Amino acid sequence: MRLVILDDYDLASEWAAKYIRNRIIQFKPSAERYFTLGLPTGSTPYGCYKKLIEFYRSGDISFKYVKTFNMDEYVGLPRAHPESYHSYMWNNFFKHIDIDPANAHILDGNAEDLETECQAYEQKIAEAGGIELFVGGIGPDGHIAFNEPGSSLVSRTRVKTLAKDTIVANARFFGNDLNKVPTMALTVGVGTVMDAKEVMILITGAHKAFALYKAIEEGVNHMWTVSAFQQHPRTIFVCDEDATLELRVKTVKYFKGLLHVHNRLVDPVLSIKDQ
Amino acid sequence: MPSNKSVSDAAITQFINCRILRDHRLQRDDLWVREGKVLDPEKLFFDEKGYADKLVDCEGSIIAPGFIDVQINGGYGIDFSQASDDVSSGVSFVAKKILQHGVTSFCPTLVTSPPAVYHKVLPQIKVSDGGEHGAGVLGFHLEGPFISVEKKGAHPEQFLRTFQSGGIEDLMEAYGGLDNIAMVTLAPELGGSQSVVKELCQRGITVSLGHSVANLSQAEEAVHHGASFITHLFNAMLPFHHRDPGIVGLLTSDQVPAGRTVYYGMIADGIHTNPAALRIAHRAHPSGLVLVTDAITAMGLPPGRHTLGQQVIEIQGLHAYVAGLNAAYQPPTTCSACTKTLCGSIATMDMCVRHFKHASGCSVEEALEAASLHPAKLLGISHKKGNLDYGSDADLVLLDDALNVEATFISGEEVWRKGP
Numbered sequence: 117m118r119l120v121i122l123d124d125y126d127l128a129s130e131w132a133a134k135y136i137r138n139r140i141i142q143f144k145p146s147a148e149r150y151f152t153l154g155l156p157t158g159s160t161p162y163g164c165y166k167k168l169i170e171f172y173r174s175g176d177i178s179f180k181y182v183k184t185f186n187m188d189e190y191v192g193l194p195r196a197h198p199e200s201y202h203s204y205m206w207n208n209f210f211k212h213i214d215i216d217p218a219n220a221h222i223l224d225g226n227a228e229d230l231e232t233e234c235q236a237y238e239q240k241i242a243e244a245g246g247i248e249l250f251v252g253g254i255g256p257d258g259h260i261a262f263n264e265p266g267s268s269l270v271s272r273t274r275v276k277t278l279a280k281d282t283i284v285a286n287a288r289f290f291g292n293d294l295n296k297v298p299t300m301a302l303t304v305g306v307g308t309v310m311d312a313k314e315v316m317i318l319i320t321g322a323h324k325a326f327a328l329y330k331a332i333e334e335g336v337n338h339m340w341t342v343s344a345f346q347q348h349p350r351t352i353f354v355c356d357e358d359a360t361l362e363l364r365v366k367t368v369k370y371f372k373g374l375l376h377v378h379n380r381l382v383d384p385v386l387s388i389k390d391q
Numbered sequence: 392m393p394s395n396k397s398v399s400d401a402a403i404t405q406f407i408n409c410r411i412l413r414d415h416r417l418q419r420d421d422l423w424v425r426e427g428k429v430l431d432p433e434k435l436f437f438d439e440k441g442y443a444d445k446l447v448d449c450e451g452s453i454i455a456p457g458f459i460d461v462q463i464n465g466g467y468g469i470d471f472s473q474a475s476d477d478v479s480s481g482v483s484f485v486a487k488k489i490l491q492h493g494v495t496s497f498c499p500t501l502v503t504s505p506p507a508v509y510h511k512v513l514p515q516i517k518v519s520d521g522g523e524h525g526a527g528v529l530g531f532h533l534e535g536p537f538i539s540v541e542k543k544g545a546h547p548e549q550f551l552r553t554f555q556s557g558g559i560e561d562l563m564e565a566y567g568g569l570d571n572i573a574m575v576t577l578a579p580e581l582g583g584s585q586s587v588v589k590e591l592c593q594r595g596i597t598v599s600l601g602h603s604v605a606n607l608s609q610a611e612e613a614v615h616h617g618a619s620f621i622t623h624l625f626n627a628m629l630p631f632h633h634r635d636p637g638i639v640g641l642l643t644s645d646q647v648p649a650g651r652t653v654y655y656g657m658i659a660d661g662i663h664t665n666p667a668a669l670r671i672a673h674r675a676h677p678s679g680l681v682l683v684t685d686a687i688t689a690m691g692l693p694p695g696r697h698t699l700g701q702q703v704i705e706i707q708g709l710h711a712y713v714a715g716l717n718a719a720y721q722p723p724t725t726c727s728a729c730t731k732t733l734c735g736s737i738a739t740m741d742m743c744v745r746h747f748k749h750a751s752g753c754s755v756e757e758a759l760e761a762a763s764l765h766p767a768k769l770l771g772i773s774h775k776k777g778n779l780d781y782g783s784d785a786d787l788v789l790l791d792d793a794l795n796v797e798a799t800f801i802s803g804e805e806v807w808r809k810g811p
Contacts, residue, residue, distance in 0.1 A: 195437065206433045211421070217440035 129163025146183035156251030247378030258340030404444035427802030457495025457786030486525025503535030530573030538602035554583030578603030654713025660738035
């Protein structure tokens with residue numbers, strides 16, 4: 117894996133956004149060949165989305181030939197609810213960029229038949245040619261998307277009941293009322309994300325530090341589902357200092373030493389203006 | 392980029408680079424319009440996979456809901472209270488002119504007139520949508536003739552009336568009918584008026600109290616029966632007194648039924664109300680303040696003499712006074728023939744918004760809502776006008792930071808733009 121450690125949240129968000137930008141531009145997407153991007157929600161990627169919007173506004177990047185697939189969505193929450201992941205993606209990303217609405221895919225938590233919805237989603241990903249770059253986050257319990265501890269590491273898109281930890285972590289978005297937090301969600305499986313050509317995990321904040329430790333310094337374990345990516349050929353973990361607090365000093369020093377190599381991935385930062 | 396045709400073929404317009412008034416705040420956000428109504432872009436994106444056909448770059452302007460003037464007697468040489476054979480062309484003329492003041496809907500107002508005038512004028516104007524041709528007509532505002540002699544202001548005394556037969560019959564006789572009427576101003580101390588208030592409200596006509604010497608309990612009784620507006624607060628009513636606040640006391644009355652608001656018109660032209668009085672009213676009851684122009688024939692015209700209903704008035708600068716009863720013309724420089732009775736203003740709605748903001752120190756949002764949201768709520772039309780909520784009519788006014796009108800839109804179409 118690559119472990120990229122930046123000083124703080126803003127720098128980590130910027131690094132991640134630049135990486136996504138360079139990957140899309142290098143790919144040279146077109147009407148015949150779309151760039152497929154997997155996307156997360158939550159507070160961690162918020163800064164990254166803001167940066168990407170800035171890049172779009174300055175004319176350096178376009179999402180015209182990008183197809184996106186979000187990781188998850190709550191079950192039973194009205195789509196217009198301010199805490200639905202549809203609302204999150206609209207307000208924090210889609211409404212500010214030039215993506216074609218037909219290319220922005222999010223699981224429908226209000227579908228009549230949830231299983232069919234999940235299978236159809238896997239189908240859409242396959243039809244799009246698979247995911248080029250899957251961006252994700254990590255929960256405090258080490259989960260990727262809503263693949264809670266105990267999820268199969270070869271799982272596919274399906275309905276999941278949320279762990280107590282996750283519900284508590286989400287309560288802050290529902291007025292701190294545990295009864296208002298959805299208890300089920302549709303999520304891509306660990307296997308679904310593993311199928312992507314490349315995976316980028318964003319991890320910031322001290323409260324994620326233990327999960328990061330479990331994910332990269334301990335073994336592959338279905339209790340910490342992000343650990344599955346130890347077996348992916350191309351994974352980048354982008355984090356801030358605080359997220360490394362539970363790692364061995366040796367690990368941190370090693371990867372910080374490699375920063376100058378990793379920085380070549382974002383420097384120079386490319387622009388469509390040059391094409 | 393063409394819109395997806397799955398729900399509607401109609402073109403979608405997206406206003407960008409703007410600050411819109413929504414949820415009582417100016418927010419940096421785009422405004423989407425389709426088929427004359429404000430569109431929910433999130434639904435468009437996810438349900439229809441649609442996007443805009445046309446972008447309108449607002450270059451940083453403020454977008455507010457179009458202004459609504461519920462008291463305007465005429466302008467640009469037109470006097471709505473003149474019994475003309477072609478009232479509608481006069482109303483249309485003014486409707487078109489006021490677009491430049493940001494007004495997208497209005498209530499043509501008639502001052503106290505003889506029945507002949509009402510019978511002739513009223514049938515000629517119907518409630519109608521605005522558009523390129525001019526601001527929309529929401530219905531007449533009939534100010535009088537059932538008002539107080541002592542507070543007639545500029546209204547002709549000989550045509551004032553009281554309720555004789557017991558209410559609605561008097562109205563029908565005076566006006567000839569009650570169609571296309573949005574509001575009636577009356578004095579609630581007149582005998583028999585309370586049942587009239589009730590009947591009018593039941594018919595969906597807004598009842599306003601004004602030109603009256605009512606005390607607070609008479610006013611409260613009228614509110615209890617459904618009255619919901621005060622015509623030009625402070626003017627043509629008893630002054631506030633600490634032992635009987637009169638109609639002014641409605642602003643803080645505890646007798647207003649729960650869930651109802653008493654609104655009050657303010658002519659914020661710097662003349663009809665001292666700024667300190669404006670501030671007292673605003674601070675006492677900010678959510679009820681409705682800006683009105685009470686504009687008269689002379690609004691938009693140069694200084695001189697003009698007619699208003701059955702009377703003649705004199706313009707001096709931004710002031711309009713009742714001319715002397717002497718029929719001979721008196722040149723403006725000798726004021727011996729002028730009274731000092733104010734008779735309506737010649738300030739435009741956008742001037743009123745700016746002056747109100749300046750005099751009261753209120754926020755931009757409050758100033759804009761006083762001219763849009765509040766009058767819409769008063770008339771019970773806030774489900775489609777006076778705001779930029781999804782589904783509301785896309786009647787918009789584009790303003791700069793100083794609240795000067797840059798452009799006006801009705802149902803999403805540009806109907807006026809400031810010249811270079």
